Amino acid sequence: MCILCLESHKPLTEEHIFPEAAGGSIAKHLLCKACNDKLGHWIDAPYLDQKHIQLARATYKIQGKTGKVPQPFSDTYTIDESESKLRIKLDSNFAPRVVPQTPRVWITKNREIGLILSRDVRDKKEIPKVIRTTLSRFLNSEAGQQLGWSEEEKEQAIQRSIEGSKQVSPRPEKIQPYLSGRWTIDLKALFAEYVKVIYEICCIEFSSQFRDSASGQRLRTFLLAQCATAPAPWDWIEAAKHLNVAPQVPPDLDDFIKRLTKNNQHTYHIAVVTPSGVVCSMLGMGAVFHTKDLEQIATASDVAKVYMSSINGGKSGIFALGELLSHTDDF
Numbered sequence: 001m002c003i004l005c006l007e008s009h010k011p012l013t014e015e016h017i018f019p020e021a022a023g024g025s026i027a028k029h030l031l032c033k034a035c036n037d038k039l040g041h042w043i044d045a046p047y048l049d050q051k052h053i054q055l056a057r058a059t060y061k062i063q064g065k066t067g068k069v070p071q072p073f074s075d076t077y078t079i080d081e082s083e084s085k086l087r088i089k090l091d092s093n094f095a096p097r098v099v100p101q102t103p104r105v106w107i108t109k110n111r112e113i114g115l116i117l118s119r120d121v122r123d124k125k126e127i128p129k130v131i132r133t134t135l136s137r138f139l140n141s142e143a144g145q146q147l148g149w150s151e152e153e154k155e156q157a158i159q160r161s162i163e164g165s166k167q168v169s170p171r172p173e174k175i176q177p178y179l180s181g182r183w184t185i186d187l188k189a190l191f192a193e194y195v196k197v198i199y200e201i202c203c204i205e206f207s208s209q210f211r212d213s214a215s216g217q218r219l220r221t222f223l224l225a226q227c228a229t230a231p232a233p234w235d236w237i238e239a240a241k242h243l244n245v246a247p248q249v250p251p252d253l254d255d256f257i258k259r260l261t262k263n264n265q266h267t268y269h270i271a272v273v274t275p276s277g278v279v280c281s282m283l284g285m286g287a288v289f290h291t292k293d294l295e296q297i298a299t300a301s302d303v304a305k306v307y308m309s310s311i312n313g314g315k316s317g318i319f320a321l322g323e324l325l326s327h328t329d330d331f
């Protein structure tokens with residue numbers, strides 16, 4: 001049975017509990033294709049769009065399905081000290097590269113052609129082509145026709161300009177070693193992702209009893225409500241109380257998670273399942289879900305598990321809590 005639409009006749013597809021693009025490696029057959037796509041689009045994608053997730057992916061080189069690692073600093077920056085107000089972008093290795101500027105062309109007092117264009121030194125090969133395109137366009141425009149040049153004279157001017165460009169030596173630019181900007185984190189996107197992870201883990205560990213409980217219904221209703229272009233506005237703190245999801249890991253379990261992850265929570269997705277709920281931490285930020293309903297679930301008392309997914313080679317999988325506690329030093 002699909003844990004979201006609750007239809008039993010549809011084939012189940014593999015769902016990554018922690019998003020695959022963020023380095024999650026634990027997958028289970030939980031959702032029908034339509035529901036899997038729905039959660040991917042409305043819950044996982046907005047979560048993965050967050051700058052701190054992109055930064056973690058860039059830092060640990062976590063590729064998405066397309067094999068690409070996002071560049072969280074993809075904006076264009078101006079080099080303030082430069083006379084010509086050069087603009088730069090950072091490539092995937094955070095190396096600056098000059099953004100091509102629209103070339104400026106004009107007729108000088110001596111009825112010659114003036115041209116300014118700037119390119120990154122690594123794009124030097126493009127320059128003759130850019131000069132040719134820019135000047136041809138200008139010389140055939142109304143402004144350029146005023147020179148009254150023949151086709152041959154136009155070609156000579158283009159050649160002179162290309163030759164001239166070869167004499168220009170590259171100019172080093174001073175670039176500040178820091179960038180400043182403002183980031184916004186969408187707490188709603190984070191919160192929705194935690195609810196998804198927690199709901200899926202509870203469905204696996206507490207099966208149909210959880211699905212049919214008041215808590216299960218509440219989490220499911222919340223998730224389904226997010227899968228719409230304009231979900232109803234909500235107060236996330238109120239919703240957190242209502243759903244029993246607090247966007248913070250309690251200190252005792254936080255210490256435990258730190259120990260399991262060797263103090264590098266930023267390279268782990270981890271969820272600790274206890275008889276009273278789930279504590280979840282993804283890339284260093286976490287949430288906790290606890291509910292009284294679980295106490296009434298027969299299987300709950302036996303459950304003490306850890307879902308662990310390392311993004312840089314540590315131990316990944318689903319483990320019994322006791323097993324981890326007795327072998328913590330091996331991780």
Ligand SMILES: [Zn+2]
Nearest residue numbers: 002005032035
């Ligand atoms: Zn479904």
